[in-house]
């Protein structure tokens with residue numbers, strides 16, 4: 001029963017960030033989408049995830065919203081009017097990761113009054129660990145390759161306990177090989193790992 005609870009807790013912990021990530025941001029908060037507002041400062045301390053929403057609020061007809069590329073954002077190039085959001089409460093769902101740019105296309109609101117917003121959309125926390133498990137698997141392979149190496153030494157060392165000629169050789173090796181087979185691969189692990197990466 002306890003393990004079931006732990007399992008459920010693990011599921012919640014893993015998926016909660018992804019679910020909680022669906023945040024709705026009113027651009028400019030109480031100021032809304034307007035002229036003379038520093039939208040870069042507004043966005044600076046926020047982290048936008050896939051599935052989040054941007055809501056542009058403004059008096060209908062006074063402003064609009066264009067999704068543009070970086071060049072149009074920089075130069076305040078206004079695209080053709082028919083692709084503008086004009087409802088006065090425009091919700092844009094962030095469906096793709098990466099950098100996104102939005103500008104107002106009314107008069108010179110973008111060029112003269114800074115009515116422009118650039119954000120970066122990233123994957124939710126819950127999705128990030130996906131590529132991680134592949135990394136620990138790589139060092140495991142060289143350890144396996146090195147495991148057979150100490151094996152041939154084990155029968156040799158106990159068979160020659162009476163040999164005083166090599167007191168230094170068997171003494172350290174006999175206890176090391178059977179009891180701690182994982183120890184020798186560790187210092188060697190980085191070497192095969194780098195060769196794997198380069199190849």
Ligand SMILES: [Cu+2]
Nearest residue numbers: 063104106109
């Ligand atoms: Cu405007």
